[in-house]
Each structure stands twice: as structure tokens, then as C-alpha cells.
Amino acid sequence: MIAVPASARLYLRPFHFVDTPIGRDGEVTRLAGGMQWFAGYELIAVDAGARVAQRTIGVADLPGLIERLPAAQADRLRLLENRIAAPRPPIRAGERVLRLDQPLVMGILNVTPDSFSDGGTHHGDPAAAAAAGVAMAEKGAAIIDVGGESTRPGAPLVWEGEEAKRVVPVIERLAASGVPVAIDTRKASVMEAALAAGAHVVNDVAALAWDDRAAEVVAKAGCPVVLMHSPDPKKGADGDARYDDALVEVFDWLEARIEAVVAAGVDRANIVVDPGIGFGKALGHNLALLNGLAMLHGLGCPILLGASRKRIIGALSNEAPAAERLGGSIALALRGAEAGAQLLRVHDVADSVQALRIWRGLRDHALVGR
Incomplete structure (x- = not known):
């Protein structure tokens, strides 16, 4: 469990890019509908203007982390997760x-x-x-x-x-x-x-x-x-x-x-x-x-x-x-x-x-x- 203050603002950076998603179902996510796939996120927590946590979270582990967070932070990570994966319109x-x-x-x-x-x-x-x-x-x-x-x-x-x-x-x-x-x-x-x-x-x-x-x-x-x-x-x-x-x-x-x-x-x-x-x-x-x-x-x-x-x-x-x-x-x-x-x-x-x-x-x- 990653402990972060309930007041912290959370960020996700796609991390651990992989050459191919083949054979990695559930382990990797496609980045913005493009050609890059990644296996993890860098979770950054900022409170009072300073980083108070910085951890690597596997793609498969993110849903479990979200479930354990306070509602506001959980909603924030779901929003970021969806935005990171969503294909961009032409x-x-x-x-x-x-x-x-x-x-x-x-x-x-x-x-x-x-x-x-x-x-x-x-x-x-x-x-x-x-x-x-x-x-x-x-x-x-x-x-x-x-x-x-x-x-x-x-x-x-x-x-x-x-x-x-x-x-x-x-x-x-x-x-x-x-x-x-x-x-x-x-x-x-x-x-x-x-x-x-x-x-x-x-x-x-x-x-x-x-x-x-x-x-x-x-x-x-x-x-x-x-x-x-x-x-x-x-x-x-x-x-x-x-x-x-x-x-x-x-x-x-x-x-x-x-x-x-x-x-x-x-x-x-x-x-x-x-x-x-x-x-x-x-x-x-x-x-x-x-x-x-x-x-x-x-x-x-x-x-x-x-x-x-x-x-x-x-x-x-x-x-x-x-x-x-x-x-x-x-x-x-x-x-x-x-x-x-x-x-x-x-x-x-x-x-x-x-x-x-x-x-x-x-x-x-x-x-x-x-």
C-alpha cells in the first residue's frame, strides 16, 4: 500500500515502455491510441507544492490501488488513466x-x-x-x-x-x-x-x-x-x-x-x-x-x-x-x-x-x- 496524504494531488506518468504488447494481455496499456505501449505508471503525489510520494505502479496493479484511495483521489486517477489511454481524434x-x-x-x-x-x-x-x-x-x-x-x-x-x-x-x-x-x-x-x-x-x-x-x-x-x-x-x-x-x-x-x-x-x-x-x-x-x-x-x-x-x-x-x-x-x-x-x-x-x-x-x- 502506498501511503499518500488525502490532500495530495495525484499524477500519472506512463512508464516502462515495451517493444510489443504481444503476449502481455492485461500487463500493458496502449498510449493514447498510438504506437507506444507501456507496463507501468510513475505515481506522483504533490502536497503543499512538494512531491511527497513517487512510486512505480504496474498497469495491472493500478485498479487495486484506486479502490483503496479516498473518493476524490480515486476519481482523479481514473480520469488520468482514461485520458492517457484514449485515442486522440484526428x-x-x-x-x-x-x-x-x-x-x-x-x-x-x-x-x-x-x-x-x-x-x-x-x-x-x-x-x-x-x-x-x-x-x-x-x-x-x-x-x-x-x-x-x-x-x-x-x-x-x-x-x-x-x-x-x-x-x-x-x-x-x-x-x-x-x-x-x-x-x-x-x-x-x-x-x-x-x-x-x-x-x-x-x-x-x-x-x-x-x-x-x-x-x-x-x-x-x-x-x-x-x-x-x-x-x-x-x-x-x-x-x-x-x-x-x-x-x-x-x-x-x-x-x-x-x-x-x-x-x-x-x-x-x-x-x-x-x-x-x-x-x-x-x-x-x-x-x-x-x-x-x-x-x-x-x-x-x-x-x-x-x-x-x-x-x-x-x-x-x-x-x-x-x-x-x-x-x-x-x-x-x-x-x-x-x-x-x-x-x-x-x-x-x-x-x-x-x-x-x-x-x-x-x-x-x-x-x-x-
Whole structure:
């Protein structure tokens, strides 16, 4: 029996991943209807802001533990268990349906002069930018994420009219070519313009909290939306990196934000979550989130991981500049796939898709037998 205070808040992190469920009926659970199976949970109990218990529970042992807990904690674990296992609904992008039972690549297409990695590459040339997006789709990107404002630390605010002017011509061309498109913005008017131009998904680094109209726009459109964590959505990557327990606090923040957005009229089935690697977080916080990423499945939403070329890679590899972070970017993308992340946001599409195809081949072989 694991003793935890009745006042403790409980969390479950899928643990002990296995190559195949074959011959393990009742011993393993499928993660979010995807390609990963696991044999245990890490049970975390938090009371008064501190972890008071941390134990491994076998999948087969969880029902017995739940029966012995106080009603509120038992209900909490049942909810988390169900959310972790439930298949995620597909993303509908016009006539395309993007199934989330395997990891998909989201290609990054910045049409800015100042993004941290590729700013200026496609700025001011919508036709060339759209052609680059189509090329990424041809290389295997399931969706192209178009952004007209840099969110790097210290980046200046872009007037919404200028931002829309940057992204709309690109989105129109991509949508006309049949490519699924996401608009990376925190401004309601830019969301409206992008959706009218043919975008299918809103990707908001401020989780619809920067602009008071943003939730209304997304609810009215009925489109999928990515809610990304940052400690202060008004400051974004400049937010203050202070956490006692980054994984737990990010989970709680996203859980509360999901409920607020649903209360504002957004369908929960349309919500994707992003832990916000690099946004208001120091190296240790980012590593804690990456190591504990699977716990976010307890939110019951698809997970997007955006770690491509980010500062964490430079910090761990002799300060490699952004253009020389391909190996680290692929390593983090595969870490996301192993943790069951459904969407991987990357700059280097062809290399990332190849890495995932190899990963997928290994998984496919394990799942069909030896």
C-alpha cells in the first residue's frame, strides 16, 4: 500500500515502455491510441507544492490501488488513466484528415526578417515562401506552420496588419495547393485573416491568453488549436523562469488553461498542448519537461513538441549555433516520439521524416512479432 496524504494531488506518468504488447494481455496499456505501449505508471503525489510520494505502479496493479484511495483521489486517477489511454481524434484540414495514431511532422515556415534560426530566408517573397512550404510537404511534413512574428527572446512586437500582410499571401498559395496549414500567431485579427485565407489550425504560443478575442475567434471557427505553455503569455519567451517543479507546474497550468478555453466555447477535442520548450524556462526546466513528457498525456489532448534548433541543444553541445543543431534536433524529435508526442515541429523536415521512418519501421516490426 502506498501511503499518500488525502490532500495530495495525484499524477500519472506512463512508464516502462515495451517493444510489443504481444503476449502481455492485461500487463500493458496502449498510449493514447498510438504506437507506444507501456507496463507501468510513475505515481506522483504533490502536497503543499512538494512531491511527497513517487512510486512505480504496474498497469495491472493500478485498479487495486484506486479502490483503496479516498473518493476524490480515486476519481482523479481514473480520469488520468482514461485520458492517457484514449485515442486522440484526428485533425481535419480541409479535405485532408491527419490521423494522430503515429507521430507527424509539422514543418516550420517563418516569413519574418528576425526569427532566431531562419529569419529573413523567406521574408518579402510569398511565392518563394509558399514553394518552400510545398517542398516541405513533399518531403513528408503533414502540416506547415506559417509564422509572421518572431517569438525569440527580445523580439519586437509586430503590428497585426503587418503580420497579416506577411502570412496571408503564403497561406493562400499553400491552401490552394492542398497543403494543410497552421497559423503561428497570438493575435485574433491575424488568426481571422489566416483562417479566411485557408489556414486549418491555430498555433498560439500564448495559449489564447495574449489577445482577449483569440478564444472567441477559435471557438467560432471550430478549428484545432495548439495551446503552448509559457509562465507569462504576455511576455512569451521573455517570461520569468521560476519553478519549484517544472513538470508538475506546466501540467497544472495547461490543465487550467484547457478548462478556461473550453469554458470560452472551444471544443476540447480540438485542443493540442505544447509544453513550450525554451519559453520562460532554463535548461534544467526544459530537461525535466522532456524527461517527463509522457505525463502530459494525462491532459487527454494530443501533444506537440517544438524543440527544433532551440537553445537547449546549444547548451548541451558546446554552444553550437542554431544552424548546426540538426543532430540535437533529431535526438529531441525522437525523444518526443518515444514519449508518444503526436506532432513534432521541426525546421529540417527531410531529415526528421527519415529519422521517424526508421523509428516507425522498428516499431512496426516489434508490433507484428519477432
